[in-house]
Amino acid sequence: MSSRLVHSMVAVDSGVPGSAGASAASAPAPLPSAPERAVHRTYHGDSPQGEPSPEIELEQMPSSKSTTAFAGAGSQPGSSSESGSTAAVTLGKNTATVAVTETGIGPDLEGSRPPSSMHTHDGVEVVAMQSMTDPYMNRFRLLATCLVNFGNGMNDSAPGALLPAMMTHYNMGSAVISLIFIGNALGFITAALFVDWTRHRLGQAKTMALAQLIMTVGYIPMVCTAPFPYIVASFFLLGFGMGYNLAMGNVWCGQLSNSTTALGFMHGSYGIGGTIGPIIATTIVSIAGAVWSRYYFITLGLTVISGLVAWFCFRDVERERGSVQAQHPSYESEARRHANVGLNGVWTNRVVILGAIFIFAYQGAEVSISGWVISFLLAEREGDKTSIGYVTAGFWAGITIGRFLLSAPAHRWGEKKFVCLAVLGATVFELIVWFIPNLIGNAVAVSIVGLLLGPVYPCAVAIFMRDVSKDEQVGGMGVISAFGSSGGALAPFTTGILAQAHGAFVLHPIAIGLFGVMMVCWFSLPRKAKRTE
Template structure:
């Protein structure tokens, strides 16, 4: 029987004998009983790389290639990519927390330094705008012959602008891009300054502050997201809001000098902010031009690198345009956004109330000279500036959560001293220390809240938080003005201390998520 078999095989000289090979693996990559990753990972083909050139070898008798050229997974067919794998990979590159991407810095890429400069100059202009009413309110009351309650409408107009803009931030940014959106925000602010510069009748003044608040809201949400997403975001946010503090320090000095030394009408101050807003529009448009294309290129490159085989050429992400109001309401349901919004509501309410009404308190309760006590607001904003520049980095090293507890408690103690110590100089020093302690609070809050949000939620979430913050910046000063009209300006201090207590309660509920360093 063996002889017959040998005879049959040897009788086929035209057919070369083939060695048996392993069958192709047909099992699936996913197993029901094994925990799976959220993203599909396809290993690239690995080849042996000889350390030195090797002489060419002849193929074996069976026709198989040499070992150095054999792919480690040659016997396995390529895994087909299903819809769920593709969706998970797109989600990973669409801003979820599991996607890993290199963090930019202020210096890398090169244009980031000019973009950061543009944000700082815009925030400087906002500081000039927000700090001036504290020094100008007594002269506005005299010019229009109105009281505390009516002049407080300027804060309401500013807050309504913030809230209205929060509905359109996402849509404007998606349709125009960051460069045009920044420029548009500055042009809208410039329109509000035109109304103020013209010394229009008082009903038009809150409208001018409405436009200013609208433009500030558009810029502030995108600026916070840009700085908070950089490497060492707390420090970048500290410098950004420190620029706001510099403007807040200079603003009352210029405003008080114009109305007391130069004897000009209060509205002439806003020519300065008008010129800066127009200059900022041009700078932002130049600095951010093409930045959206850079982000899209990086996103497409990273996505195409992961997908292998037939899906290597992805056309890009298709993000449906969401309804602005629905997106805002969805963001407001997040615990981080809600607590962050209440925290900033109380913070900005206390900040604007102290800045706007401490001069009136010193004039009414301490018999201060308007031409002298007008500079106390400058001391308050100088304290905020120093706090943001000097205390933001220590806050990041110590831990934002722990640091904010101490500075807010300290601010409440010194605010109590302003209320109880009947001395103008002592009150001025205490107000400056309150500003110093409040300085790093906003950058710390922005860093902590943005770390708790995913990337695609940040612009809408920060817009909601900014809108709530401006609402606090209107509700608290307006309430202070109404109560001051009825019982006296001393109500500023219990209102501020109550808002500090609200800040501590909200801060306790915010989660503390460590910052990524990759």
């Protein structure tokens, strides 16, 4: 203790009037300065002291307009009003990350998922994360996203059934007719360069409507049975539009609290379209005897309808985001910063690069199996040509069932662990198809391969969205989608060339090799603590 402080606390009185001691005693003693305020900070995830961040339990919030009761905000350690604190806020079954500031609780702007709505209680603002059912309009937005992907599935699965009719109509071989797949892949790659820029300038609703408009333009030469070069250009436009709507759908579903389930519905709808598309195409060409291009009248009408529905359902998303920005200026400045980033960091992001290779291998294996397993069964198992085509439908049905029924359990169990086991299981059943000479057993095994592969895509996208920052999500998903489409074009093309030279059995080592690439990428992803938002 300093002598000055001791002197201020103890006055020495000599007892002699007029002495120096008396003068010192009569003068007011200076008070000691107050110590600096102790600031209690909490941290998201594991704190430096190894203590978990506190959770503030909130009552169930039925809608985004309701007022949430903030239980014990003043007494909870996580409700400290000091700048820099964060806490995990539980809204019923959903958990959102919030940042505690001088004026209350605001969004955790460094997390990967943006806030959806604000609620106040006793002057404290709580930003809740959206789910598939809250706000209520999200139910219809998810339906619109599923409708868009249903059309994508019908578009992608039909060429396999229509290629023989196309080759006959244009009098071309398989090597030239396969240019439609190259055009489709180039469309996806081009879309990856512009989707982030377009979304920041037009917004969610207009970007999705633009994607469907581009696909509509692409379908016009096809329904008119235009010369083949125009058909290749049409597939380019279809790939461009699908690259846009796939990236936008993945990002929107990935930002929900129950993202894995939402992505399962979204990609499950793609599987439904992939299942019924070849059946309808085969019926039109084989049974009705119509020109191959008549099939695309169905996809054209579906694209127009889904574009209007998507615009209507997502038209208020920007207004909702603007309402949050108006109430929380710090979020507005952060969102503006994200809007100016674009693709600057996407091409060097480790998660994006590994995710792109992973989806490249996944879609390459998926399309190769669905496209060439029939040729293998005909050549090696002497299948019946009149019924063997249903094996492909069984494969896509397995993918669809897997995405609808296994995506939610995979989220509860853990996406990373589930993907590892699913890919290993798919490898085992692919080996069964390769080495066990039983036609019925092979058909069942192919369906199980589809069942196990189905939820892999939505689980992987959920992980990529979780590990990529907000400013790289749209551009990153555009790159990943583009690589996936490239895999879906290059892998079956390579399989076809090797099958012509060595036999259809090459499908299986190629598929198993792609499964191995998926596992290497999966284990190479950076390890991050699981977020509680």
